[in-house]
Amino acid sequence: MIANTLFAYIVVAMVLFSIGLLGVISRKNIFVIYMSIELMLNAINLIFVSLSRYHDDMGGQVMAMMVIAIAAAEAGVFLSLIIVLYRRKKSLDSDIFRTLSQKEAI
Amino acid sequence: MMDILFLLLSSFAILGAMGMVSFHQPVHSALSLILTIMALAGLFALLSASFLFMVQIIIYAGAILTLFIFIIMFLNVKEANLPKEPNKNITLFLGSLALLPFNFLILRAFYKMPLHVNALESDFGKIKPLGMELFTQWLLPFELISLLLLVALIGAVVLGRKEEA
Numbered sequence: 001m002i003a004n005t006l007f008a009y010i011v012v013a014m015v016l017f018s019i020g021l022l023g024v025i026s027r028k029n030i031f032v033i034y035m036s037i038e039l040m041l042n043a044i045n046l047i048f049v050s051l052s053r054y055h056d057d058m059g060g061q062v063m064a065m066m067v068i069a070i071a072a073a074e075a076g077v078f079l080s081l082i083i084v085l086y087r088r089k090k091s092l093d094s095d096i097f098r099t100l101s102q103k104e105a106i
Numbered sequence: 107m108m109d110i111l112f113l114l115l116s117s118f119a120i121l122g123a124m125g126m127v128s129f130h131q132p133v134h135s136a137l138s139l140i141l142t143i144m145a146l147a148g149l150f151a152l153l154s155a156s157f158l159f160m161v162q163i164i165i166y167a168g169a170i171l172t173l174f175i176f177i178i179m180f181l182n183v184k185e186a187n188l189p190k191e192p193n194k195n196i197t198l199f200l201g202s203l204a205l206l207p208f209n210f211l212i213l214r215a216f217y218k219m220p221l222h223v224n225a226l227e228s229d230f231g232k233i234k235p236l237g238m239e240l241f242t243q244w245l246l247p248f249e250l251i252s253l254l255l256l257v258a259l260i261g262a263v264v265l266g267r268k269e270e271a
Contacts, residue, residue, distance in 0.1 A: 073257075077262050
């Protein structure tokens with residue numbers, strides 16, 4: 001009975017999205033921040049798929065595939081960025097990466 | 107049966123996500139994120155999206171997160187290079203308190219959603235109708251995605267190369 005309602009899936013997706021947002025705003029490790037972004041994308045995917053099941057329309061699943069493709073592209077760019085930053089600063093702290101915002105931190 | 111599966115999968119997904127935000131070592135976080143991704147793939151299967159179930163396991167767990175764990179091990183991060191987060195638990199708790207009104211708003215918005223009553227045709231979510239949909243109605247976004255992947259490829263190569271002098 002629970003698995004048939006859309007509301008249960010929405011609640012799960014909402015909790016996952018909130019945990020991802022929490023990770024972005026309250027952690028400093030840049031890997032964990034990136035994984036939280038991935039988690040938020042996945043929560044949105046779950047909402048897309050459950051709405052596609054609910055409306056009996058495949059558009060939501062196609063959209064979820066696009067989100068997965070965008071996440072793959074994002075993973076490539078973000079990981080190479082992390083490698084460059086780690087080589088320069090020898091740290092994973094996101095507070096250290098502030099070359100663009102403050103002049104003395106270069 | 108479906109209910110038990112749903113409860114198991116969703117609790118695994120939420121537990122993995124909570125572990126992901128609270129572990130100190132990035133490798134542990136990545137492993138618990140894999141647990142979440144797998145549980146979400148199971149939820150996709152419960153929603154009768156069988157192709158997305160495979161895509162989620164193959165691409166997300168198999169490609170993206172494996173690449174991710176590979177990068178973490180490649181960087182060989184020592185304990186001294188990890189950021190010190192002395193009051194991590196307090197900020198996590200306060201952040202979750204701050205996110206409660208947002209969640210309440212979403213719950214109010216979705217609260218009156220009715221049950222699934224419509225029966226599906228038998229090939230819903232299979233690869234063939236999904237491909238038909240993708241290559242007829244969503245052709246332009248599909249091509250744009252391929253362009254985006256090309257741009258990301260070039261960007262990753264440009265960012266990752268060694269700087270000369």
